[in-house]
Amino acid sequence: MKVLVTGGMGYIGSHTCVQMIEAGIEPIIIDNLCNAKEMVLDRIEMISGVAPAFYHGDIRDESVLDSIFTEHDIKAVIHFAGLKAVGESVAKPLEYYDNNVNGSLVLARSMRKAGVKNIIFSSSATVYGDPASVPITESFPTGATTNPYGRSKYMVEECLSDLFTSDPSWSITLLRYFNPVGAHPTGLMGEDPQGIPNNLMPYIAQVAVGRREKLSVYGNDYPTPDGTGVRDYIHVMDLADGHLAALTHVGLKSGLHIYNLGTGKGSSVLDMVEAFSQACGKGVAYEICPRRAGDIAECWANTEKAERELGWKATRSVKEMTEDTWRWQVANPQGY
Ligand code: NAD
Ligand code: UFG
Numbered sequence: 533m534k535v536l537v538t539g540g541m542g543y544i545g546s547h548t549c550v551q552m553i554e555a556g557i558e559p560i561i562i563d564n565l566c567n568a569k570e571m572v573l574d575r576i577e578m579i580s581g582v583a584p585a586f587y588h589g590d591i592r593d594e595s596v597l598d599s600i601f602t603e604h605d606i607k608a609v610i611h612f613a614g615l616k617a618v619g620e621s622v623a624k625p626l627e628y629y630d631n632n633v634n635g636s637l638v639l640a641r642s643m644r645k646a647g648v649k650n651i652i653f654s655s656s657a658t659v660y661g662d663p664a665s666v667p668i669t670e671s672f673p674t675g676a677t678t679n680p681y682g683r684s685k686y687m688v689e690e691c692l693s694d695l696f697t698s699d700p701s702w703s704i705t706l707l708r709y710f711n712p713v714g715a716h717p718t719g720l721m722g723e724d725p726q727g728i729p730n731n732l733m734p735y736i737a738q739v740a741v742g743r744r745e746k747l748s749v750y751g752n753d754y755p756t757p758d759g760t761g762v763r764d765y766i767h768v769m770d771l772a773d774g775h776l777a778a779l780t781h782v783g784l785k786s787g788l789h790i791y792n793l794g795t796g797k798g799s800s801v802l803d804m805v806e807a808f809s810q811a812c813g814k815g816v817a818y819e820i821c822p823r824r825a826g827d828i829a830e831c832w833a834n835t836e837k838a839e840r841e842l843g844w845k846a847t848r849s850v851k852e853m854t855e856d857t858w859r860w861q862v863a864n865p866q867g868y
Contacts, residue, residue, distance in 0.1 A: 534558045535779070536606045536648075538591050538639065539613030540584070541568035543723045544654065544712055544771060546576060548610065550721070551772040553580040557779070560604055562597070563613065564590040567726065569868040575720045591635040594642050601646035608650035608703075608783050609643060610775055611636065614684070617730055618658075618826070621681035632684035633691070640695060650703040650784050652775060655689055657710045657764070657792070657831055658682035666798070667834035670708070670790045678826045696788045703786050705778050710764035710794030710833050712771050714853040715860035722860030723768075724867035732804060733765070733853070737861040740812045747816060749801050751823035756830055760801035764794040764832035767848035767856070777844035794833025795846040804850070811854035 535552065539545045540561030546568075549559040553576070561573075561584050570588075577583040585604075589596040591613050600606070614632045615621065621628040636653070643651065660668050661676030677683045692704045713733040715722030728744075729735040738744045752759035774793040782789040799807075805816050839845045 534560055534604050534606050536560050536562065536600060536604075536609045538562050538609065538611045541565060541570070541572045541586070542612055544709075544768060545612040546572050546721050547716060547768045548612075548772040548775045549576050549584055550580050550716065551769070551776055553582045553584070555776055557776075559584045560587070560600065560606065561585065562587040562589050562591060562600060564588065567615070569724070571868045572721070579716060579718055579720055591639050592630070594638050597639060597642035598645065601642060601648060606646070606648050608652065608779060609639065609648065610652045610779070611639060612654045614654065616681060618679050618681045619730060621679055621684070625680040628680045628684050632681075633687050636688045637691060640692070649699075649701055651692070652705040652707060652778055652783055653688060653692060655706045655708045656682070656685045657708050657794070657833070659686045659689060659708060660831075662828045663831065666830055667796060667832050668792065669834040670792055670837055693788055701786050703782065703784060703789070705783055705789040705791070707774065707778060708790070708792050709771060710766050710792070710831070712768050713765045713857060714767040714769065714848070715856045716769065717856050717859070719856075719859035719863040722857065722864065724864070732801060733857060736805060736808045736816055737857050739816050740808060740814070740858065741861050741865050743865065745817065747805065747818040748821040749818050750821055750827060752820045753823070754829040756800055758800050758802050761827055762798040762800050762830035762832065764797065765799055765804065765850060765853055766793060766795050766846050767853050770795070770846035770848050774838065774842070774844050774846075777838075777842040781842045791838040791842065792833040792835060793838060794835055796833055796835040798830055798832040799850055804854070807850045807854045808858070811851070811858045
């Protein structure tokens with residue numbers, strides 16, 4: 533079975549492509565390489581033995597999408613392509629809405645023309661805003677987002693839901709990721725942020741490898757056990773497997789399917805610093821700084837729905853997340 537993977541050269545997409553190939557599914561990748569390197573294709577091949585078909589193109593270019601659907605008998609689309617930096621989205625809202633919202637609309641239109649009506653969309657726990665309580669179930673209210681990136685995810689969820697209402701023969705799966713971290717256990721693939729990392733785990737890894745002096749811990753006065761922010765970190769390999777489970781169980785069945793992909797467990801910033809120190813065998817320097825604007829105290833998933841309906845559950849521990857990140861970082865200190 534052929535599946536079009538938009539943004540398949542990126543962090544989560546590349547790991548998902550490897551797991552797809554191992555499950556006998558053929559990924560066809562489109563990526564404009566705005567946040568990825570072509571070398572990722574070699575790494576996918578080194579791990580899986582297969583170099584997927586790759587189109588260097590933009591999802592906003594409808595003619596490229598149309599020609600891919602003509603050339604290949606594609607059964608479904610996994611839609612990762614998008615911009616994802618929260619701070620940058622505040623500075624460049626038009627670019628974010630164009631890439632994330634318009635890009636998704638162009639994709640959906642091309643799919644409709646081609647008669648491909650199965651899409652799995654990369655959404656985010658950010659659509660829940662600051663939740664009234666934890667753990668978060670899929671029925672919590674969405675939309676109270678705090679930045680253009682989060683709003684773009686919410687808008688795409690709404691657009692795709694409306695598309696389903698207009699034509700219930702579509703299969704639309706919205707996967708709300710919590711905090712993806714970790715790397716492929718071979719150390720050949722991992723997260724390769726450009727510039728200063730926005731996210732906790734790549735920042736810690738770059739401090740440990742000597743690229744940065746120390747981590748800024750954004751606030752230790754939250755109402756959490758140690759005062760630092762608590763998140764649901766999920767291993768990128770578990771997340772990749774979650775996509776396969778979604779594709780297998782609901783991804784080809786008409787309906788609007790919505791799932792949290794998390795572990796159901798929260799870890800604090802200091803828990804992650806400690807776990808990483810264990811993994812790399814040395815202390816990770818940090819200092820306590822003021823809170824970061826827009827951050828929430830805690831966020832973790834209720835995972836029962838995914839477990840019940842997709843037969844999927846995250847199995848990899850925080851220890852594996854930190855050890856695999858360290859293996860990748862040591863082998864690729866400057867990224868790809
Ligand atoms: P990533 O930046 O590593 O991957 C996205 C890929 O899409 C990149 O390879 C980029 O070059 C490509 N791309 C971007 N715009 C494109 C366009 N217009 N046309 C073609 N290709 C384009 O990011 P990731 O961490 O792998 O995230 C994948 C998806 O998951 C994104 O939609 C992101 O918003 C979502 N998500 C990520 C996280 C996270 O913390 N990593 C959390 C929740 C949701
Ligand atoms: N943090 C620090 N120092 C840093 C970076 C982060 O202390 O240098 C703290 C944050 O304050 C927060 C925790 O580490 O408490 C996690 O922060 P991240 O930036 O790694 O992740 P967020 O939970 O803020 O957001 C991430 C993605 C969003 C996505 C969200 C939910 O960046 O795009 O997870 O999926 F929407």
